[in-house]
Amino acid sequence: MKQLIVYLIYFLCGGISLFGQDSLKIKFRSRALLDATVSGYGKEQAQGYYSLEDFRVGFKAVYGKYELKADIGLGGGKVAIKDLMLNYHLKNSVLALGNGYEPFSMDMLISTVDLRFHQSATSVLAFADSRKFGITYHYYNKHCYLATGVYTNNDINKLGGESHKNSFVSTSRGVVRKIKDKGRLLHVGGAVSYRTSQVNVEESPIGSVSSDGVTSMFPAALLEADIPDMGSELKGVIEFLYTAPRFMIQSEYFFDCLHRTSGQNSYRAHGGYIQGGILLKGREFEYDTMYAVPGRPVTSQAIELVARFNYTDMNDERSGILGGEEKDLSLGINFYLNRYLGIKINGSYVWVGDFCNSFYQKNFFLSQLRLQYVF
Numbered sequence: 001m002k003q004l005i006v007y008l009i010y011f012l013c014g015g016i017s018l019f020g021q022d023s024l025k026i027k028f029r030s031r032a033l034l035d036a037t038v039s040g041y042g043k044e045q046a047q048g049y050y051s052l053e054d055f056r057v058g059f060k061a062v063y064g065k066y067e068l069k070a071d072i073g074l075g076g077g078k079v080a081i082k083d084l085m086l087n088y089h090l091k092n093s094v095l096a097l098g099n100g101y102e103p104f105s106m107d108m109l110i111s112t113v114d115l116r117f118h119q120s121a122t123s124v125l126a127f128a129d130s131r132k133f134g135i136t137y138h139y140y141n142k143h144c145y146l147a148t149g150v151y152t153n154n155d156i157n158k159l160g161g162e163s164h165k166n167s168f169v170s171t172s173r174g175v176v177r178k179i180k181d182k183g184r185l186l187h188v189g190g191a192v193s194y195r196t197s198q199v200n201v202e203e204s205p206i207g208s209v210s211s212d213g214v215t216s217m218f219p220a221a222l223l224e225a226d227i228p229d230m231g232s233e234l235k236g237v238i239e240f241l242y243t244a245p246r247f248m249i250q251s252e253y254f255f256d257c258l259h260r261t262s263g264q265n266s267y268r269a270h271g272g273y274i275q276g277g278i279l280l281k282g283r284e285f286e287y288d289t290m291y292a293v294p295g296r297p298v299t300s301q302a303i304e305l306v307a308r309f310n311y312t313d314m315n316d317e318r319s320g321i322l323g324g325e326e327k328d329l330s331l332g333i334n335f336y337l338n339r340y341l342g343i344k345i346n347g348s349y350v351w352v353g354d355f356c357n358s359f360y361q362k363n364f365f366l367s368q369l370r371l372q373y374v375f
Contacts, residue, residue, distance in 0.1 A: 039366035123271030126211035183284030225323025271312030325353030
């Protein structure tokens with residue numbers, strides 16, 4: 001499958017160049033995230049954890065109304081296809097086919113290098129999914145954004161493999177916004193996603209909802225719920241964003257319902273976060289009107305203070321499934337050295353609630369550092 005995709009990329013680029021060598025624009029790109037975490041949790045003394053969290057190479061090719069994006073991940077000793085999208089641009093709209101994120105959760109759609117912290121909030125990781133192969137239609141103008149799509153319930157790397165899931169996902173997102181001058185923006189919206197039950201299975205599958213929490217360095221997920229006899233799934237999110245020249249506020253709240261077969265009670269979970277940033281140096285925040293997501297500061301050099309509070313409850317006594325409950329508070333500072341290099345430093349305190357993973361027996365604090373480049 002991976003070789004087939006690589007050949008397809010070469011074929012598309014070669015075919016485009018034959019028809020319009022002068023009009024074809026290709027930009028190669030790369031990024032790397034080097035992380036370090038220090039925590040004394042589970043050890044007699046503080047211990048450091050290190051990881052090349054993300055290293056990828058890719059390109060973007062544009063020819064007329066067509067745009068091809070491809071990224072190959074090389075981190076962790078594995079080669080995997082990340083984003084592979086063929087976009088067709090119309091007036092105020094985009095039709096996208098390929099492997100990418102469905103339009104669910106504003107924070108999940110933000111580029112990792114533009115996140116306020118090392119990774120998305122605990123609740124985002126619990127209720128938003130990884131990339132899927134499918135088709136999405138995006139419509140946008142100054143006042144609104146609408147998107148809808150249909151997807152296989154699989155990343156392109158898993159299509160045809162042993163972990164292939166025989167189900168489909170339909171997701172839609174809508175945003176209304178008021179954009180003013182001087183970097184002021186008010187954005188309110190939400191999304192809903194429905195996944196069908198798996199078919200052609202010998203017995204009802206066991207589903208799973210989990211989240212690593214504030215770090216992926218520890219050996220176990222912070223929250224994890226196994227759902228026996230899993231059927232279809234319906235989930236939603238509401239989102240809010242406000243930006244000004246010197247600060248921004250962003251928030252989302254999620255609701256998830258996984259239906260079960262054999263007449264058993266559905267599993268329900270919920271959670272959300274609120275986060276903000278204040279610019280000590282620099283002005284205004286980027287905002288992609290085409291996909292309705294915020295980005296890094298507009299100025300190439302900037303210093304940003306950030307804070308985030310998250311709450312996630314994956315305990316559902318009605319269904320008898322207890323995946324854990326937690327709260328966490330994170331504070332940090334981000335240094336944008338230029339358009340390509342950045343440093344993120346932050347600390348997080350986690351309140352461990354009932355029925356979290358057995359590895360987490362008490363509240364804990366950890367500090368994190370990230371060095372990143374993107375070209």
